[in-house]
Amino acid sequence: MFDKYKPLKKILITGANGMLAIAIKNALSGCDVYAFSSQELDITCSQSLHKKIATVQPDYIINCAAYTAVDLAETEQEKAFKINAFAVEKMAQIAKQYQVTLVHFSTDYVFKGDAAMPYQPDQDTDPINVYGASKLAGEKAISRVNGKHYIFRISWLYAANGKNFFKWVAGTDVKELNIVNTQTGSPTSAIDVANFINHVIDNDPKNYGIYHFTNQGEMTWYAFAKAINQKLDLNKTINPVATFKTDAKRPAYSVLDCKKTEQVFNYSTPSISDGLDRVVARYKS
Numbered sequence: 001m002f003d004k005y006k007p008l009k010k011i012l013i014t015g016a017n018g019m020l021a022i023a024i025k026n027a028l029s030g031c032d033v034y035a036f037s038s039q040e041l042d043i044t045c046s047q048s049l050h051k052k053i054a055t056v057q058p059d060y061i062i063n064c065a066a067y068t069a070v071d072l073a074e075t076e077q078e079k080a081f082k083i084n085a086f087a088v089e090k091m092a093q094i095a096k097q098y099q100v101t102l103v104h105f106s107t108d109y110v111f112k113g114d115a116a117m118p119y120q121p122d123q124d125t126d127p128i129n130v131y132g133a134s135k136l137a138g139e140k141a142i143s144r145v146n147g148k149h150y151i152f153r154i155s156w157l158y159a160a161n162g163k164n165f166f167k168w169v170a171g172t173d174v175k176e177l178n179i180v181n182t183q184t185g186s187p188t189s190a191i192d193v194a195n196f197i198n199h200v201i202d203n204d205p206k207n208y209g210i211y212h213f214t215n216q217g218e219m220t221w222y223a224f225a226k227a228i229n230q231k232l233d234l235n236k237t238i239n240p241v242a243t244f245k246t247d248a249k250r251p252a253y254s255v256l257d258c259k260k261t262e263q264v265f266n267y268s269t270p271s272i273s274d275g276l277d278r279v280v281a282r283y284k285s
């Protein structure tokens with residue numbers, strides 16, 4: 001219930017036009033939200049970061065700004081590191097200076113992908129592509145600065161908006177798709193990540209560190225394409241293939257173990273199927 005005596009928490013969101021930022025803006029309740037697009041706040045400009053944080057004086061910064069082009073990163077290494085590592089380090093330092101809690105997102109692609117069981121948050125990282133390496137460098141910078149911070153590793157994010165695998169399968173005119181069945185992960189609905197972030201801010205245990213959050217279960221990209229095809233009645237032919245040529249390598253297995261998150265935040269992570277139903281409903285509406 002809305003508590004009129006509880007002060008509204010002030011939240012500053014970066015990368016406000018991105019897929020996750022839009023979901024988080026929709027999910028946050030009982031907060032004063034200041035969301036800035038890349039045009040309004042370029043996170044690689046530390047002066048602008050300082051200025052915005054000093055003006056807004058947020059309780060939390062939710063950093064949704066990132067370089068997410070996995071294949072392009074192979075040839076744009078400098079840009080990927082500038083946004084995903086160096087800017088993030090500066091942001092962590094400024095957040096610490098202003099005593100603001102930094103909520104940051106990382107990825108399953110920090111792992112090599114040769115495991116047979118879901119990865120634990122403290123397991124060894126060993127990214128096999130530039131994007132993963134740049135995100136890992138961002139994680140390490142935040143941990144080094146060691147202010148109040150949460151790093152949530154999420155995976156295979158999709159939504160009814162933005163550029164993502166779900167939207168591509170749903171929107172392409174191509175009737176027959178060849179999709180890899182040699183990569184396994186956990187497709188995760190941006191709505192579900194956003195609802196969880198709302199919960200974190202509402203019930204902050206102040207137990208800072210690295211956590212995993214995904215929808216529960218695991219499947220290949222091929223199985224995910226088939227599920228989308230079925231839920232949206234697309235009537236496409238989906239063929240499993242062992243390889244699909246891309247510039248960046250991707251981990252063969254990058255399922256994240258979310259038990260620590262469930263315990264610390266007292267939260268039950270929703271299933272892949274429920275996550276997909278929510279995004280499908282949003283897509284159809």
Ligand SMILES: NC(=O)C1=CN([C@@H]2O[C@H](COP(=O)(O)OP(=O)(O)OC[C@H]3O[C@@H](n4cnc5c(N)ncnc54)[C@H](OP(=O)(O)O)[C@@H]3O)[C@@H](O)[C@H]2O)C=CC1
Nearest residue numbers: 015017018019020038042043065066068105107154156157
């Ligand atoms: N998408 C996925 O599958 C996954 C994403 N993640 C992580 O989740 C987070 C959110 O990802 P997602 O929403 O998919 O990303 P998007 O690519 O949808 O959004 C990223 C946003 O960051 C903005 N941005 C880029 N550079 C800057 C900059 N220098 N200053 C300010 N804003 C900038 C972009 O703006 P513009 O478009 O104007 O450049 C864009 O709006 C990221 O940290 C990502 O690494 C983790 C796992 C899976």
Ligand SMILES: Cc1cn([C@H]2C[C@H](O)[C@@H](COP(=O)(O)OP(=O)(O)O[C@H]3O[C@@H](C)C(=O)[C@@H](O)[C@H]3O)O2)c(=O)[nH]c1=O
Nearest residue numbers: 068070107108109155156157165178179180221244250
């Ligand atoms: C277009 C296409 C792709 N694929 C394969 C390529 C790749 O292995 C897989 C997924 O491709 P995408 O490029 O959509 O997904 P990708 O960009 O690898 O998604 C990743 O994004 C970053 C930001 C993350 O952090 C990761 O968690 C993950 O979500 O599907 C096919 O098999 N057939 C096709 O026709």
